[in-house]
Amino acid sequence: MRAVPLVGGPVEIRGALDLEATQAGVMPRRLPAWTTEQYQDPSVHGVTVMPSGVRLVFRTDARELEFEVLTSTGQLDTDPRPRPTGMLDLVVNGVLAERRRAPLGNVLRMAGPGAEQRLIPGEPGTVRFTGLQSGMKEVELWLPQQTPTELVALRADGDVLPPLPDGRRRWVHHGSSLSHCIEADSPTGTWPVVAAALGGVEVINLSQAGNALLDPYVARTIRDLPADLISFKVGINIVSLAAFRLRTFGPAVHGFLDTVRDGHPDTPLLLTSPVSCPALEDTPGPTAMGPDGKITALGDPAEAARGALTLSVVRAELERIVTARRTHDRHLHYVDGRELLGPDEAHDLPDGLHPTAAAYRRMGKRFAAHAFADGGPFN
Missing domain, CATH: 3.40.50.1110 (SGNH hydrolase)
Structure with missing residues (x-):
């Protein structure tokens, strides 16, 4: 498995208008950084970093991919379980090929709506996609729409190239x-x-x-x-x-x-x-x-x-x-x-x-x- 740069390399991160550097990696944001000074409500930031529609796009001949992420999900004090982290969808040549649950990472415990949050730090987790079809293919890796997800690493057992223009509007x-x-x-x-x-x-x-x-x-x-x-x-x-x-x-x-x-x-x-x-x-x-x-x-x-x-x-x-x-x-x-x-x-x-x-x-x-x-x- 070879490491693939997430920024400045062949991978395009589509659906995000900004990438926020974090200790773990990069966090996609769906609004530009300049907008942050124009709102005070923390809920705006919270939903902006939920990556609905954000995906990594590239070409590869790899048969196996590893994707390392750090998620952040909430948990009410009255609920013994954190909220679901959501799914990672792998689309190959326009067709859904595999679906994996995003790993549990950071947990934000809350006493209730509007209450102060307490962070329980977590660790990045790795999701593996195996048995991909042979040959060069267009790949889209879609992030969970409801869970802030820091991108930590991408690894492949083959070549990874930029996506080809497809002419879509x-x-x-x-x-x-x-x-x-x-x-x-x-x-x-x-x-x-x-x-x-x-x-x-x-x-x-x-x-x-x-x-x-x-x-x-x-x-x-x-x-x-x-x-x-x-x-x-x-x-x-x-x-x-x-x-x-x-x-x-x-x-x-x-x-x-x-x-x-x-x-x-x-x-x-x-x-x-x-x-x-x-x-x-x-x-x-x-x-x-x-x-x-x-x-x-x-x-x-x-x-x-x-x-x-x-x-x-x-x-x-x-x-x-x-x-x-x-x-x-x-x-x-x-x-x-x-x-x-x-x-x-x-x-x-x-x-x-x-x-x-x-x-x-x-x-x-x-x-x-x-x-x-x-x-x-x-x-």
């Missing part, structure tokens, strides 16, 4: 936890990855669980990225956090779109409203988890008439904005998120908000059928 997507897909069963099971595979494109997933809030630094990041296709999924975090009123929501959406259009004036851009979430359809946030483990809305439905946001209000406003802007922006499109997951599928939301792994895959197929169809916004 680049799709940049931004959304909430419902696009981050922590609950998916694997990194290639998130709906943006499923949709990208069906559409024959390469996805960059900038979705941030709990933090799709029209942040200007995200808009500037997308503005400056090379992109052939762009999509946003907007609304659920805004309603669940009661982050905007109707008066401020519309201008914020316009501002986000304006910034992105500064860098991509003619790029196809698909704005997606929230999928179905029964608790928030007609009741404003904020939200909390009820005793049954399902999300509940704490707002007053009567406040919607005075500017409080519900999902129904958000969908109507997003559709209104897109209709108005399309008079001068024919490359802007809208899709109702309920086409991806509708009100008759509430049984696929175990906590009333987040889909099951099977539902995420279904969402990916539906998005691809809409966006990449003949005459669709991405065709």
